Amino acid sequence: MTSPLRTPLYDEHLAREARMVPFAGWSMPLHYGSQIAEHHAVRQGVGMFDVSHMRVFDAEGAGATDFLRTVFAGDVARLAAGRALYGVLLNENAGIIDDAIVYRTDGGYRVVSNAGTSERVHSWLLHHLGDDTRLQPRRDLAMLAVQGPRAIACLHEATGFDAAHLPRFAFAWHEGSMVARTGYTGEDGVEVLVPAVDAASLWRRLADAGAVPAGLGARDTLRLEAGLNLHGHDMDESTPPTAVGLGWTVAWGEDDAPVRRFIGRDALERQRRPDEVLRGIVLEGRGVMREGFAVTTERGEGTVTSGIFSPTLGYSIALARLPRGSKGACGVQIRSREVPGRIVRPPFLRSNE
Amino acid sequence: MSETPEELHYASSHEWARLEEDGTVTVGITDHAQDALGDIVYVELPDEEQQVEAGAEAGVVESVKAASDIYAPVTGVVIAANEVLEDAPERVNEDPYGDGWFFRIQPDDPGELEDLLDAAAYDEMCSEEE
Numbered sequence: 001m002t003s004p005l006r007t008p009l010y011d012e013h014l015a016r017e018a019r020m021v022p023f024a025g026w027s028m029p030l031h032y033g034s035q036i037a038e039h040h041a042v043r044q045g046v047g048m049f050d051v052s053h054m055r056v057f058d059a060e061g062a063g064a065t066d067f068l069r070t071v072f073a074g075d076v077a078r079l080a081a082g083r084a085l086y087g088v089l090l091n092e093n094a095g096i097i098d099d100a101i102v103y104r105t106d107g108g109y110r111v112v113s114n115a116g117t118s119e120r121v122h123s124w125l126l127h128h129l130g131d132d133t134r135l136q137p138r139r140d141l142a143m144l145a146v147q148g149p150r151a152i153a154c155l156h157e158a159t160g161f162d163a164a165h166l167p168r169f170a171f172a173w174h175e176g177s178m179v180a181r182t183g184y185t186g187e188d189g190v191e192v193l194v195p196a197v198d199a200a201s202l203w204r205r206l207a208d209a210g211a212v213p214a215g216l217g218a219r220d221t222l223r224l225e226a227g228l229n230l231h232g233h234d235m236d237e238s239t240p241p242t243a244v245g246l247g248w249t250v251a252w253g254e255d256d257a258p259v260r261r262f263i264g265r266d267a268l269e270r271q272r273r274p275d276e277v278l279r280g281i282v283l284e285g286r287g288v289m290r291e292g293f294a295v296t297t298e299r300g301e302g303t304v305t306s307g308i309f310s311p312t313l314g315y316s317i318a319l320a321r322l323p324r325g326s327k328g329a330c331g332v333q334i335r336s337r338e339v340p341g342r343i344v345r346p347p348f349l350r351s352n353e
Numbered sequence: 354m355s356e357t358p359e360e361l362h363y364a365s366s367h368e369w370a371r372l373e374e375d376g377t378v379t380v381g382i383t384d385h386a387q388d389a390l391g392d393i394v395y396v397e398l399p400d401e402e403q404q405v406e407a408g409a410e411a412g413v414v415e416s417v418k419a420a421s422d423i424y425a426p427v428t429g430v431v432i433a434a435n436e437v438l439e440d441a442p443e444r445v446n447e448d449p450y451g452d453g454w455f456f457r458i459q460p461d462d463p464g465e466l467e468d469l470l471d472a473a474a475y476d477e478m479c480s481e482e483e
Contacts, residue, residue, distance in 0.1 A: 019391075035417045036392040036443075217391065217417055288395055288415045309394035309417065335413070335420070 007052035008142045008196040012203050016213055024115035026053040028216050035217035039311040042185055042222055046148035047214035048206050053115035056138040056193065057125065060108030063132030068109055071128050072102060073241065073262050075251035079104035084169045084180060087249040088241050089113075089121065090264025094271055095237035096244070097124055099229065101182060103171055110178070110193075112143070114231050128263070142199035146211055147189035147222075155179070155190055157209040159202070163190050177202070184219065186226025186349060221308050224317060227280060227346025233291060234278060234305040234319050240267070243274040243321075245346070276321050278305065280346040281330060283316035285339035294333040297343065299323035304332070310348065317348045355384040355479075358450055362426065362466045363475035364408075369450065370426040372466055373457075378427055381454040382414060382445065385479045390416035393445045398434035398456055405431055405458060407465055412455060414445070426469055429460040 004027040013020060018029035029050065031038060041047045059068060068076045074087030084103040088096045098121050100113040113121045122137065129135055146155050156162050161174040163181060171180035178193040194202050207213065220230070227245075229235050235244040242250075250268065253260050281304070283289055289307030296302075300323040307318035318332075322343065331338040361369045367386035371379045387393065395415040405411045405425035412423035434456045437444060445453035460466075470478065 031391065034392055034446075036394075221417070286395065286397070288420065290420070309415065311394075 005053075007050055008199040009050040009052060009203055012200055013050065013213075018213070018215060021216070023216060024053060024118075026115060028053060029213070031215040031217045032213050035215065035221070036311045038212060038214035038218035039221050041212035042148045042187055042214055042218060043312055044149070046146065046150040046154040046189075046211045047218065048203070048211040049145040049147070049214050049219055050142075050203070051145050051191070051219075052142040052196075052199070054143050055113050055115060055118040055121065056141050056143070057111045057113070057122070058105070058108060058136040058138055059111060059125075059133055060136070061133040063130045064108045067128065067130060067133045068102060068111075069260055070262055071125060072100070073250045073264065073268075074102070075253070075260060076102050076104065076109060078251070081106055082170055082172065084171060084182060086169070088246055089124065090241070090262070090268065091237055092264060092267060093237075094240040094264040094268035096231065096235045096239055096241060096246075097121060097237060099231055099235070099246070101180075103178070103180065110138075112193075116232050140196055141193050142196045143191060143193050144199065144202060144206070145183055145185075145189065145191045146206060147183045147185040147187045149188060150210065151187065151189035154206060154209045154211050155192075158205040158211070166190075184226075184228055185222040186228070186347060187222075220306075221311055224306055224308050224319065225310050225312055225347070225349045227319075227348060229278070229319070230306055240264075240271045240274060242268065242272055243276055244278045247272075273324070275324055276302070277324050278319055279322045279326060280344040280348060281318045281320050281332065281341045282344055282348070283318070283332060283339060283341045285341075287334040287337070287339050288316045289318040289332055289334065289341075293318075295320050295322060295341070296331040296333075296338070297322055297326040298328065299326045302326065302330075312349060319346065355388050356450070357383065357385070357472045357476050359472050361450070361472065362469035363472065364424060364426045364469055365478060366422075366424045368424060368426050370466060370469060372463060376459075376463060377432060378429070378458045378460050378463070378466065379454050380411075380423075380426060380456055380458065381449055382423065383475070384449045387446050387449045387453070390414065390418060390421065392417045393442045396438040396442050396445065396455065398438065399431045401431055401434060403431045405429060407468075423455060425458065427458060427460045427465040428462070429458040431456050432459050433457040
């Protein structure tokens, strides 16, 4: 095994005594002492995450729009410059290769996708690339997420940039960085794509302005409370978006418009109402639900795909693949006990956005 | 750097055991263990008067990361469980050898403590694990 990659903020993490763990080929901070304290910092104030392991591609050229309208199930033709779209890349069977955000820049598009799928996504994009589109992986960039009710004020203090005017899923440029009003926590905030050489100085300025460094552990509990899927756990190449609560990201097109032939469309047409769907579970007894635990519902058996102890709520919550139509009470097998739970629709928290 | 008090006995499964003056044995998990587990969110303790056996499962500790079984370091009867942990499991992180204790056993044979590791041997085992 090759040694894990380091982000431009690696030394900052070490300086703050982060617990570093291997993650998708990268050495990343799991926490800086207390994952729960970091979680609360984001819900109550402002936290910052190094997410430089996320993969960034720029797609430019005359064919870029058609290319992305083919490989992405959302329709990028709807995007004005300065706006972004969340959606999925599908394989021919309508399974989710990855979820991603596509940004419409002045010269083309920027795609930000997951670390764990980066090789698969890169080769998939190259495979479908035409002569009139250039695909440029941007390994020269770092990415910081600043999240929480004080995120906008903190960014303003640290950089002089006021993101308050940016609508959700809009972005702007500031001193060579792309600042987008996006995130993965259910809180207000921004994600900043910054030249790698400037990343450490931005990180320190944000820290000086009160941003609490937060690791992958808090990122996971925050996203799950917000009901956001994680690729490789709640969805993968065997699940169509309609089975994991992401049917809304698919743009089928208007009835009178020419049909857009995005990859996976035909297979997805046949899976608009799959037998299994993703639902939330709130545990009503003691214990913590974990990935892989069996769930019993009135409609049959299911499986937990992500489970945590929710720091905000004080009990365990999970996403689970359940038979369509499951609702009400369920039982979760936690080691030797069956613990009662209740099936809900995510998110688990009312958003502060 | 985690702490390993000299006067305690240690199981290779990361519990500590302390012989009290009244002949009972207090059990908890080590500083090394709480640090490796991360924030602890839930502790399942044995019932009072429950018979436990050395090396057998006697409880569960759940952290943000994972669930781990707790093993009894000696055979005997549980005479107390630390109820504070029910509402404040974070005590295990904050004070693993004090407020964060798990349960107390009336041992059948206090001599069993000598089968456990001393502080130096436990530290050596942990450094080999890393």
